[in-house]
Amino acid sequence: MSTATHRDAAEIGRTPRGPRPVPELGDQRAAADLSHVDITLGNGLRVLAVRKATVPLVELRLRIPFAGEDPLHAATAEVLVETMFTGTGRRDRIGIDTELALIGGELNASVDPERLSINGSALASGLPTLFEVLADVLTSASYVDNEVNRESARLVERLAVSRTQPRVIAREALLKHVYGEHPVTREMPQAEDVARVTPDAVRALHAASVLPRGSVLTLVGDFDPDGIVSRLEEALGGWQSDTTASVLPALPLVAGGDVLLVPRAGAVQSQIRLIAQALPRTDPRYPALQLANLTYGGYFSSRLVENIREDKGYTYSAHSGFEFTGRTATVGVDADTANDVTAAAVLETFYELGRLGLVPPTAEEVESVRQYAIGSLLTSTASQSGLASQLSALAAGGLGAEWLAEHPVRLAAVTVEEVAQAALDFFAPTRFTGVVVGDADSLAPKLAALGGFTVGEPAAS
Template identity: 30%
Template sequence: MNKITIPALILAAAVSSTMLAQKQMPPEGAPPKAFTVPANESYTLPNGLKVTLVPYGIIPKVTVSMAIKAGSINQVPNHGGVSDITAELLKEGTEKLTPEQLADEAARMGSTLDINAADDQTSAGLDVLSEFGPDAVRLLSDVLQHPRLPESELPRLKNDMLRQIALSSSRPQTIALVRFRKILYGDHPYSVVLPTDAEVKAITLNDVKAYLASNFNPQRSHLYVAGKFDTGAVKKAIAESFSKWSQSGSAWKADIPTPNSQRILDVTDRPGAPQSTLIIGLPVPPPNSPDAIPFLVTNALLGGSFNSRITANIREQKGYTYSPRSSISARYHDAYWAESADVTTQFTGPSIKEIFGEIDRLKDAPPTDPELKGIQNYLSGLFIIQNSSRDALISQLQYVDFQGLGEDYLKTYVAKVNAVTPADVQKMTADYLKSPEMTIVVVGDKSKITDQLAPWSAQ
């Protein structure tokens, strides 16, 4: 038995080794598929409210979402936190519905009311069973036009916000972001990451009412409906519910900043910290720029994906950090690129050196075709996945409409990503990622990192 078994095992091992060798190279993937925007209808009510209806999918659900051009950028100076408090207070019932009744009504449709304020916009929506599409439109209309705004809830909401601010302010990532945004944007509203405690404590119900009266109106709003729904019934509900929305309030005005491109080394001491939090970046082409998509591909290759060069360098090869990542912000016609990482304290300086080293390497030589194609396939597939749900599709449409990118943006996105060449990537790096103009923010133990940072403090 042994004389038969041992040769057989040797033969099996040899065959197995041959098969493994043959499987080293995975099969080439299929060509990326273009994203097809579902057929949709857009129109405008006489009061200026824009409406987009997107029949989509086979699941019997529909998302009703309102995007309003009002956010923290529209707050009165020294009134930080009002936009967020307003969003929370809108959930506290309507003139006809108590907070409990409002929550019950949303639950009856299979949903919860979601309202969020961001820098530029406030979104309010429900994701309901298809049969309740018209009811969701009517409920959202009631919330936006006839909010209860109970003053009794204001202390609780302000205390919640103060706790959130205290928690966020203790995190080195937030501390670094606060410093980074302040350096880039100066006195522009985009520089503010968190309101101050004093601002939140001073918020009154009159502040909320004034903010609503000034910024919430149909001319600054766009209603999106996506999913399976009765088009006729939904259009009727929209007309009945929103046609009388008052046009009072101010018109929307763009407030585009001029961010600073400057080499500043900004260090915040965090004694005893086992890690240093880094943010390195500068302003880059905004979403409406012709270079936005080529630069997006460049970012994904350099630091914006798990297989990116910076990640491979300081995470996989050197083990300086666990989760480095570069990203591109996207506010109205404004953007910045930033590489962020929490690195082991003793490797703070070496991490910065390697980040700049990878940028310089991409300036000196373009990526190979296989490396670029892998990134393009990743971005193409990710884009399709990001548009595979009702909420995601609405988010994409909102982004395109808000930035004024045109109806072909989503249709041509995959093709444009895959049209980027290695030479384009090299050019984007050279044109926009200028190391001498990058701001470097570090939050860490100064006693252990000051010497490491010396090479950049003198530049």
């Protein structure tokens, strides 16, 4: 009986004639044909419209700052997005769906503690209809009683199921551990709060918070960017308010410290979630930090994946990446493991954090992640949908199409020394805190032996 041996990435990439070469990226170019306008309409709405005429379609992304301090805000906001497209003063649900279907279009809404997002698409020839339906919903969504009550009941059922999911439990535990009672922790409302939401409350929230001033509309597709502005001024002219959309309060800085063990009795798997303060995209050091993160755990050939997945088999998936909220950023690490290897996986995860700074990325590693970063950026923005989503995310941090076009050049200019310094400055183990969610009876003794762990309240189930 043969015994399989582990092969690292270098061995896997080797042929009888030597290492398999990584294809060159070739000459660097802009992430897209970024013929565009970036302008603020008379109602205060920022419009970022980019021409990408690869197919006769248009992608739409509308981001409205949507923070709220009211204890029922998260619940009311969730009911609002579930019922936003169920009718207006001029169209019922069927009317909205029919008009959009006739132009090959769709519109849908989602919400989180920071923003309300409306995403959609349509044939370029149907753009006037898309704008008309969108404007109708923004200015006169009706939220009739029976629609609100029906969707609220469905939402209560979905929340009950979601809250049993380990990844949801871990996410809520991490946010509470790091940010306490900050509104950013209310990503998912409580089912009992949703049951208390009334149609009047939903209508009042729309009137008070679905506002153009401070919001950003991103459009990408087969149109003339200059000609789109007058069309939008006309279509959205009735969406008016002197009030600015509500921005989420600034997040407190993440300080390193003990990791919290969140008991979940009887769980057979554990969720490891670590977090540290990072840099926003506007910081000159961000490109170097981006490459340091990729080296650590940001793609499949990273050090963390090589260690706890490929070499030791502790997890099927390990990952590190950035999360941007407003103009701040954090870097997170996540992995799910079986209970019997959780402590060992935690040890190796922190080991790789320390090793990244003390044994910095080599020139070969940096070049590999550089090519991955540039290539993945170009790939993700090759489609209209991908470009629209990227630009919409950048707009939340005050950036525009220029940043996206110039970023491959910034990545190409990063030196090995700059990546090493970013690794040392931002991936030191002492900068991280986080949570481990799992069965405390089996985990606590082993994690206590590692040090730096405290036991918290049991996870809600």
